[in-house]
Amino acid sequence: MTTIETAPQAASPSGDDVPVLEARHVTKHFTVHSSPFRRGPRRVVHAADDVSLALYAGRIMALVGESGSGKSTFARLLAQLHPVTSGEILYRGTPVRVKGGASFRAHVSKVQLILQDPFGSFNPVATIARTLTRAVRIHHPKADGPAQRRIIDDLLAQVSLRPARQFTEKYPHELSGGQLQRISIARALAADPDVFLADEPVSSLDVSIRLGVLNLLRRLVEERGVALLYVTHDIASARYFAEDTSVMYAGQLVEAGPSETVTQKAAHPYTQLLIASAPDPSRPDEARPRDIGQPPSLIDPPSGCRFHPRCPFAMERCRTDAPPAFALEDGQWAKCWLYADDAEAAERRAENAVAYGLGAVRPAGRRIPTGPDAPTDPRKSTDARTSPDAPETTDTKGDQQ
Numbered sequence: 389m390t391t392i393e394t395a396p397q398a399a400s401p402s403g404d405d406v407p408v409l410e411a412r413h414v415t416k417h418f419t420v421h422s423s424p425f426r427r428g429p430r431r432v433v434h435a436a437d438d439v440s441l442a443l444y445a446g447r448i449m450a451l452v453g454e455s456g457s458g459k460s461t462f463a464r465l466l467a468q469l470h471p472v473t474s475g476e477i478l479y480r481g482t483p484v485r486v487k488g489g490a491s492f493r494a495h496v497s498k499v500q501l502i503l504q505d506p507f508g509s510f511n512p513v514a515t516i517a518r519t520l521t522r523a524v525r526i527h528h529p530k531a532d533g534p535a536q537r538r539i540i541d542d543l544l545a546q547v548s549l550r551p552a553r554q555f556t557e558k559y560p561h562e563l564s565g566g567q568l569q570r571i572s573i574a575r576a577l578a579a580d581p582d583v584f585l586a587d588e589p590v591s592s593l594d595v596s597i598r599l600g601v602l603n604l605l606r607r608l609v610e611e612r613g614v615a616l617l618y619v620t621h622d623i624a625s626a627r628y629f630a631e632d633t634s635v636m637y638a639g640q641l642v643e644a645g646p647s648e649t650v651t652q653k654a655a656h657p658y659t660q661l662l663i664a665s666a667p668d669p670s671r672p673d674e675a676r677p678r679d680i681g682q683p684p685s686l687i688d689p690p691s692g693c694r695f696h697p698r699c700p701f702a703m704e705r706c707r708t709d710a711p712p713a714f715a716l717e718d719g720q721w722a723k724c725w726l727y728a729d730d731a732e733a734a735e736r737r738a739e740n741a742v743a744y745g746l747g748a749v750r751p752a753g754r755r756i757p758t759g760p761d762a763p764t765d766p767r768k769s770t771d772a773r774t775s776p777d778a779p780e781t782t783d784t785k786g787d788q789q
């Protein structure tokens with residue numbers, strides 16, 4: 389059974405109906421050997437299974453999940469750094485099929501990946517000027533020397549690194565992590581992209597400078613109208629930073645919706661576990677959820693719902709049948725049998741409401757149409773608001789470390 393797992397329904401600020409970048413039913417299986425000498429049986433890692441997600445201009449989508457859930461793989465599929473096993477990637481509604489040099493360069497100029505470790509993504513023996521000149525030459529081949537320097541100055545100004553001369557003659561090791569991450573964003577801007585895929589962009593930075601880099605990204609999204617995928621394991625940051633949040637578990641999306649709804653009224657027990665596990669100084673230690681296991685192996689993922697071995701609310705069907713997506717209120721959806729419209733699910737929802745202090749028991753959801761021909765526009769396919777049931781900050785200049 390193919391289910392539609394999509395991004396939330398909120399429209400892009402531009403009102404543009406076509407996502408800038410979209411994944412439809414994307415699956416990635418890596419084949420690995422059981423021994424380092426390429427002997428023994430081959431195994432398949434189910435890194436992403438039937439993932440659909442849309443990115444809109446001027447909008448931030450958070451992709452949240454534990455380590456190993458497949459977030460980076462998915463970002464790399466969108467960047468076309470890995471070929472998909474099945475499904476398709478669309479840029480402005482047109483399927484992208486990168487076959488080699490020219491088509492890959494064309495995609496990269498529109499879709500830029502920003503990585504977690506800025507130190508690892510720079511040549512340690514090249515000055516910042518040299519690194520940026522290389523990027524400018526690729527994307528502005530007609531610019532002569534003085535024009536290249538003007539472009540570099542402008543790129544550094546856009547990431548609030550002024551005066552440019554203070555940075556261009558330095559080597560990566562002479563800069564802080566925050567400054568280097570800003571420079572990697574400036575390098576990405578050289579391509580004048582429509583999409584940023586930011587894979588844990590602040591995880592390796594000191595807590596004190598994370599906000600400055602996130603504010604910078606937010607300002608660029610607003611000023612330039614780029615679409616941003618924010619890959620993170622930190623669901624708390626998703627609430628403040630991203631309009632929309634999608635939650636990934638064991639290679640599959642399990643919940644999505646407006647960030648405020650997903651983080652304040654999490655529907656899937658996995659999302660609830662992520663939120664309850666997030667550091668919260670106001671919560672006493674005894675109120676933290678007990679550890680109920682580890683993510684499964686993606687070589688042999690559990691049958692049915694992949695979360696069922698860890699789920700305190702699992703029912704018999706969860707062990708055998710993969711849940712469809714159920715549309716809830718406010719454009720939220722969850723792939724979880726708790727939202728089925730029957731007595732057993734209602735009883736478990738009541739237990740869930742008590743366990744997570746939800747106040748009221750949530751109503752059943754509306755099953756989202758399934759099948760390969762079902763609509764993939766998230767606003768059409770999962771719009772609970774139409775169902776009868778539905779009721780920069782500015783950049784911190786002082787923070788350039």
Ligand SMILES: Nc1ncnc2c1ncn2[C@@H]1O[C@H](COP(=O)(O)OP(=O)(O)OP(=O)(O)O)[C@@H](O)[C@H]1O
Nearest residue numbers: 418420433435454455456457458459460461462686
């Ligand atoms: N090139 C590869 N070959 C084989 N397996 C891979 C490859 N890349 C990723 N994987 C596997 O795919 C799964 C998902 O990994 P991925 O890095 O995408 O997860 P993640 O959610 O981004 O985790 P993290 O936050 O730790 O990076 C893991 O089991 C990983 O070992």
